[in-house]
Amino acid sequence: MDLIEGIKGRRSIRKYKTDPVSEEALQKVIETMRWSPSWANTQCWELILVRDPNVKSELANTLTATNPARSSMAEAPLVVVVCGKKGVSGFKKGEAATVKGDWLMFDTGIAMQSLCLAAHALGLGTVVVGLFDHRKAEEILGVPQNVEVVTMTPLGYPAAQAGAPKRKEVSEFVFSERYPKKQ
Numbered sequence: 001m002d003l004i005e006g007i008k009g010r011r012s013i014r015k016y017k018t019d020p021v022s023e024e025a026l027q028k029v030i031e032t033m034r035w036s037p038s039w040a041n042t043q044c045w046e047l048i049l050v051r052d053p054n055v056k057s058e059l060a061n062t063l064t065a066t067n068p069a070r071s072s073m074a075e076a077p078l079v080v081v082v083c084g085k086k087g088v089s090g091f092k093k094g095e096a097a098t099v100k101g102d103w104l105m106f107d108t109g110i111a112m113q114s115l116c117l118a119a120h121a122l123g124l125g126t127v128v129v130g131l132f133d134h135r136k137a138e139e140i141l142g143v144p145q146n147v148e149v150v151t152m153t154p155l156g157y158p159a160a161q162a163g164a165p166k167r168k169e170v171s172e173f174v175f176s177e178r179y180p181k182k183q
């Protein structure tokens with residue numbers, strides 16, 4: 001798949017078949033993600049692969065009832081939970097190197113996008129899930145204090161294709177030379 005076509009064609013998938021994902025496909029997705037860029041190549045990401053139906057359903061319950069991705073968490077054969085090690089990305093000798101503090105959200109975000117694109121290239125679906133009770137998910141998964149759960153995604157074969165939500169026009173977010181003055 002052409003990269004630009006892949007980036008533009010990836011959609012959030014919220015309906016999954018129960019068919020399993022082969023170990024080969026899963027490893028390909030993770031191997032691709034592994035090559036994501038990160039702050040000073042710190043690679044603060046860690047993944048938890050959840051296949052146990054009881055744990056998937058516990059994780060689904062950390063999403064609000066109105067989250068449109070909720071049912072997909074238990075439906076898909078696999079949930080990939082993306083965690084970040086704290087105090088690594090954006091740090092020099094234990095001190096934050098920029099006003100942004102910990103860059104773990106940024107690096108795990110890039111890694112998640114790589115994972116979603118690799119999955120898409122293999123015909124697999126994903127949806128980045130961010131709206132859930134993170135502390136509850138950390139408790140369920142036994143995540144230690146120095147690590148935090150950032151996002152998760154179901155991973156499986158799409159049962160239905162999704163339409164593309166509208167995007168802003170380029171002119172709405174690209175400025176020339178400096179930030180425009182308020183009218």
Ligand SMILES: Cc1cc2nc3c(=O)[nH]c(=O)nc-3n(C[C@H](O)[C@H](O)[C@H](O)COP(=O)(O)O)c2cc1C
Nearest residue numbers: 010011012067068069127128129130131132164165
């Ligand atoms: C950081 C982040 C958090 C998100 N959280 C959720 C979520 O909790 N539930 C959900 O259904 N979709 C979630 N999404 C998916 C977005 O709604 C989706 O990417 C956006 O509407 C654009 O649609 P597309 O991915 O099909 O292009 C999230 C996406 C991102 C990047």
